[in-house]
Amino acid sequence: MARSVAAPDLEALRRGIRRRRLGDRLFALFGWACMTAALLVLAALLVDLAIDGLPHLRWDFFTSFPSRKPERAGILSAWVGSLAVMGVTAAAAIPLGVAAAVYLEEYGPKNWITDAIEISVTNLAGVPSIVFGLLALGFLVYVLDLGRNVLTGGLTLAMLVLPIVIVATREAVRAVPFGIREAAFALGATKWQTIWHHVLPYSMGGIATGVIIALARAIGETAPLITIGALTYIAFLPTSPVQAEWPFLSFQWLDDPFTVMPIQTFNWISRPGDDFQGNAAAAGLVLMGMTLVMNGAAIWLRYRLRKRVRW
Amino acid sequence: MATRNALRALGEHVIEAGLLLAALSSIAITTAILYVLLSESVGFFRVVSLVDFLTDTMWTPLFADARFGILPLLCGTLVSSGVGLAVAVPLGLTSALYLSEFAHPRTREIVKPFLELLAGVPTVVYGYFALLFVTPLLQRWLFPDMPGFNVLSPGLVIGVMIIPYVSSLSEDAMRAVPMELREAAFAMGATRLQVAARVVLPAALSGVAAAFALGMSRAVGETMVVAIAAGQQPNLTLDPRQPAATITAYIVQVALGDLPHGSLGYLSIFAAGLTLMLLTLGFNVAGWLLRRRFREAY
Amino acid sequence: MTSIRTFVALALAIAASAPARAAETIAIDGSSTVYPVAEAVAEEFQGQEKGQVRVTVGISGTGGGFKKFCRGETDISDASRPILKEEIDACKAAGISYYELPVAYDALTVAVSPKNDWVSEITVEDLKKIWAPEAQGTVTRWNQVRPEWPDQPLMLFGAGSDSGTFDYFTEAIVGKAKASRGDFTGSEDDNVLVQGIENNKNALGYIPYAYYLPHKERMKALAIVGKPGEKGVLPSMEAVKSGAYQPLSRPLFVYVSAKSAERPAVQRFVEFFLTEGPALIEEVGYLPLPAEAYETARKRFRDKKAGTVFGGVPEVGVAVEELLKRETQ
Numbered sequence: 043m044a045r046s047v048a049a050p051d052l053e054a055l056r057r058g059i060r061r062r063r064l065g066d067r068l069f070a071l072f073g074w075a076c077m078t079a080a081l082l083v084l085a086a087l088l089v090d091l092a093i094d095g096l097p098h099l100r101w102d103f104f105t106s107f108p109s110r111k112p113e114r115a116g117i118l119s120a121w122v123g124s125l126a127v128m129g130v131t132a133a134a135a136i137p138l139g140v141a142a143a144v145y146l147e148e149y150g151p152k153n154w155i156t157d158a159i160e161i162s163v164t165n166l167a168g169v170p171s172i173v174f175g176l177l178a179l180g181f182l183v184y185v186l187d188l189g190r191n192v193l194t195g196g197l198t199l200a201m202l203v204l205p206i207v208i209v210a211t212r213e214a215v216r217a218v219p220f221g222i223r224e225a226a227f228a229l230g231a232t233k234w235q236t237i238w239h240h241v242l243p244y245s246m247g248g249i250a251t252g253v254i255i256a257l258a259r260a261i262g263e264t265a266p267l268i269t270i271g272a273l274t275y276i277a278f279l280p281t282s283p284v285q286a287e288w289p290f291l292s293f294q295w296l297d298d299p300f301t302v303m304p305i306q307t308f309n310w311i312s313r314p315g316d317d318f319q320g321n322a323a324a325a326g327l328v329l330m331g332m333t334l335v336m337n338g339a340a341i342w343l344r345y346r347l348r349k350r351v352r353w
Numbered sequence: 354m355a356t357r358n359a360l361r362a363l364g365e366h367v368i369e370a371g372l373l374l375a376a377l378s379s380i381a382i383t384t385a386i387l388y389v390l391l392s393e394s395v396g397f398f399r400v401v402s403l404v405d406f407l408t409d410t411m412w413t414p415l416f417a418d419a420r421f422g423i424l425p426l427l428c429g430t431l432v433s434s435g436v437g438l439a440v441a442v443p444l445g446l447t448s449a450l451y452l453s454e455f456a457h458p459r460t461r462e463i464v465k466p467f468l469e470l471l472a473g474v475p476t477v478v479y480g481y482f483a484l485l486f487v488t489p490l491l492q493r494w495l496f497p498d499m500p501g502f503n504v505l506s507p508g509l510v511i512g513v514m515i516i517p518y519v520s521s522l523s524e525d526a527m528r529a530v531p532m533e534l535r536e537a538a539f540a541m542g543a544t545r546l547q548v549a550a551r552v553v554l555p556a557a558l559s560g561v562a563a564a565f566a567l568g569m570s571r572a573v574g575e576t577m578v579v580a581i582a583a584g585q586q587p588n589l590t591l592d593p594r595q596p597a598a599t600i601t602a603y604i605v606q607v608a609l610g611d612l613p614h615g616s617l618g619y620l621s622i623f624a625a626g627l628t629l630m631l632l633t634l635g636f637n638v639a640g641w642l643l644r645r646r647f648r649e650a651y
Numbered sequence: 652m653t654s655i656r657t658f659v660a661l662a663l664a665i666a667a668s669a670p671a672r673a674a675e676t677i678a679i680d681g682s683s684t685v686y687p688v689a690e691a692v693a694e695e696f697q698g699q700e701k702g703q704v705r706v707t708v709g710i711s712g713t714g715g716g717f718k719k720f721c722r723g724e725t726d727i728s729d730a731s732r733p734i735l736k737e738e739i740d741a742c743k744a745a746g747i748s749y750y751e752l753p754v755a756y757d758a759l760t761v762a763v764s765p766k767n768d769w770v771s772e773i774t775v776e777d778l779k780k781i782w783a784p785e786a787q788g789t790v791t792r793w794n795q796v797r798p799e800w801p802d803q804p805l806m807l808f809g810a811g812s813d814s815g816t817f818d819y820f821t822e823a824i825v826g827k828a829k830a831s832r833g834d835f836t837g838s839e840d841d842n843v844l845v846q847g848i849e850n851n852k853n854a855l856g857y858i859p860y861a862y863y864l865p866h867k868e869r870m871k872a873l874a875i876v877g878k879p880g881e882k883g884v885l886p887s888m889e890a891v892k893s894g895a896y897q898p899l900s901r902p903l904f905v906y907v908s909a910k911s912a913e914r915p916a917v918q919r920f921v922e923f924f925l926t927e928g929p930a931l932i933e934e935v936g937y938l939p940l941p942a943e944a945y946e947t948a949r950k951r952f953r954d955k956k957a958g959t960v961f962g963g964v965p966e967v968g969v970a971v972e973e974l975l976k977r978e979t980q
Contacts, residue, residue: 107694109694110687110690110691110694110935275690275693275707275708275709276707277693277694277697277705277706278697278702278705299676299707312840312842312843312846313842
């Protein structure tokens with residue numbers, strides 16, 4: 043039998059293998075370094091914020107209004123404003139988003155309308171937040187003449203986070219096994235009865251997760267609210283929704299001017315001087331705290347659900 | 354009995370119609386955005402010629418001698434996003450490769466939530482970080498003559514901000530590559546690096562390209578970081594160490610002032626917004642096309 | 652069930668602490684120069700009113716403030732220059748009459764970074780050379796202004812074009828209001844300018860005195876040579892009072908809408924402004940007017956004498972006594 047293949051050069055082979063192994067380890071190191079670099083930047087940001095801001099986190103920081111004197115300044119109007127706006131956002135985005143997602147998942151026939159809706163949702167998810175501010179300014183404030191108040195702010199953010207709610211709800215609804223629906227149909231339930239009594243309760247957890255993530259996103263949004271004119275100096279709270287006199291419930295707060303946490307932070311950053319910047323850092327910490335808590339709640343909820351629901 | 358059924362059937366239809374209306378809201382919002390941007394921009398372009406808008410090199414809409422060239426703003430946007438991508442792509446892609454192909458699954462479990470956290474930090478906080486930490490750092494160690502307002506600092510911070518977009522999506526794309534492909538390569542004696550670079554990455558290319566496009570789109574739309582740290586001076590320059598203004602920062606700057614309905618200054622922010630939308634749309638469509646073109650079927 | 656109970660308890664608690672009726676709002680907007688004063692007065696006033704009256708203060712710039720004012724959107728407009736003819740006409744067309752109340756004097760400060768070691772005084776001609784519209788793109792380095800200055804780029808910071816500071820500075824230095832080069836960092840928010848000047852060795856900018864004073868250590872004010880041959884004068888309240896700091900001393904105003912002035916809350920606010928204002932103005936960093944000036948202003952307000960004593964044309968270098976004379980006419 044003739045040899046048609048030259049004898050392998052073992053040394054060269056071994057060298058090659060060693061070289062590639064070295065490259066492998068170097069890249070692993072490099073990859074680890076990249077990942078760690080990103081995490082280090084995150085840590086640097088949090089530490090820097092904490093160093094600058096913690097000294098300013100006093101109890102009366104939360105209960106004082108902004109002031110021209112940095113020691114007196116606080117975030118009362120800002121966090122109450124954030125809460126109020128979040129309330130409107132949730133009230134608008136949740137029903138709309140869940141209803142839209144339910145339609146897309148349960149009812150939507152395969153026609154061009156459904157396609158158009160899906161394309162719209164994907165598009166909206168990629169629109170920069172400031173464009174929603176422009177939309178609110180041009181449409182809500184001037185065409186619909188709603189004014190620059192809590193209501194407009196809440197609606198703007200609701201439009202911004204709508205795609206998040208829709209996508210999360212679709213995922214949650216999709217995860218419910220078809221068997222549940224079939225069982226309901228077999229017992230004579232109508233489509234809506236199935237959805238309302240069976241599908242939605244099971245997907246509630248996923249929906250809640252999506253809503254929390256959406257709100258966590260909304261609470262940090264600055265640009266759209268600046269565009270509709272959330273003012274920078276607000277030393278009062280929106281009118282309380284609960285009044286001491288008839289009819290006990292007031293919607294005046296929807297029409298009040300407002301400010302929110304990120305805008306107050308922005309306002310303080312723009313004021314040169316260490317004291318105001320310390321306040322800005324403190325406000326940033328509170329904002330990050332709120333965001334972290336909400337994200338954490340979403341993660342915990344997702345984890346709890348995964349454990350509880352056994353199909 | 355028949356009436357009850359009939360009523361219920363009617364109820365079903367009403368509910369379905371209601372749900373359809375809710376779903377149509379997304380189309381309504383998209384239409385409203387296009388309508389607002391286009392109608393106000395039409396008002397703008399009645400006064401400013403399109404040619405001037407696209408070719409003039411100065412943007413001074415609020416001055417006595419108003420100039421309306423979008424190039425300085427466009428330049429600011431592209432330079433800041435460019436710096437951002439220059440950071441996010443290497444770091445994000447490498448991290449994704451590392452987490453997907455090299456790291457222990459436990460590491461991935463622990464690290465992923467923290468990387469996601471980078472995306473959850475409010476942008477004002479990033480702006481604060483850029484202005485008060487990164488800029489002094491750069492001035493002290495690298496560029497002592499760099500002005501306090503520059504594009505480099507917010508650009509770097511934007512890069513860090515979009516790392517999770519790039520790395521998460523890339524990693525998802527990589528994980529979707531079937532194990533058999535890797536195993537075949539390993540069976541032939543390939544190292545992890547070779548598998549990652551020659552097998553996984555090409556297979557996941559569509560997802561990775563889509564991740565880049567998404568990251569770019571996000572960087573272009575970023576507002577607060579540049580508004581805080583880049584100064585607000587429209588400047589036609591490619592040097593990131595100079596102050597500049599982006600399209601988004603300009604809109605915020607005008608919004609902080611006065612906006613008398615119908616004035617040229619008011620209309621200019623819609624023209625700027627329209628340009629921004631077209632830019633982001635371009636990147637989104639590019640991402641979608643790339644994803645389609647490079648999709649490997651398994 | 653407990654959750655419903657807690658909810659009702661909470662609601663009642665909020666109700667008990669809430670005011671019985673919606674609070675009234677006074678809307679102020681305009682000059683960012685006057686903003687520190689308006690903010691201080693608003694804060695103290697709201698404290699005194701214990702939440703019954705709410706005051707919002709915006710910083711749209713003198714021009715922006717007047718636009719809103721003449722549309723009836725604000726009750727009070729802050730201004731760092733007198734109302735101009737177009738604005739007078741706009742207000743008249745909208746049926747808005749107003750009371751012009753001078754409240755303080757400002758020393759418009761030209762400042763550079765403390766790292767700048769080559770200039771400590773500057774002439775009006777130098778400034779004109781730097782800021783004239785023709786300078787755009789041509790005068791870009793320090794040594795093009797005076798050859799003995801270094802060959803470094805000029806980084807300029809100034810007020811945005813909606814700002815009264817912008818109008819006044821261009822009128823005083825270039826000779827025509829709103830005539831300025833365009834390639835500088837402009838902002839209605841003077842804080843942005845302070846940050847820019849502080850951080851940049853080659854920076855030069857102009858800002859109201861109240862924004863310079865708190866950051867004296869981080870900026871260097873230049874002495875202004877008003878007329879050739881004179882000595883350079885640093886900005887200070889004494890220099891403004893004596894009339895030496897020219898041409899960059901300027902009066903600051905608030906304009907009160909006559910219609911809004913019919914509301915008791917607005918009347919209380921204006922009275923508060925004119926009584927407690929001087930102390931706050933001094934605290935903020937501007938020069939309060941002599942006591943007679945506030946008396947005159949109060950009298951004009953109570954007598955409902957509307958209109959402006961300036962011709963609606965930009966004017967530079969109105970000294971304190973001159974202002975008093977015109978107001979008492």
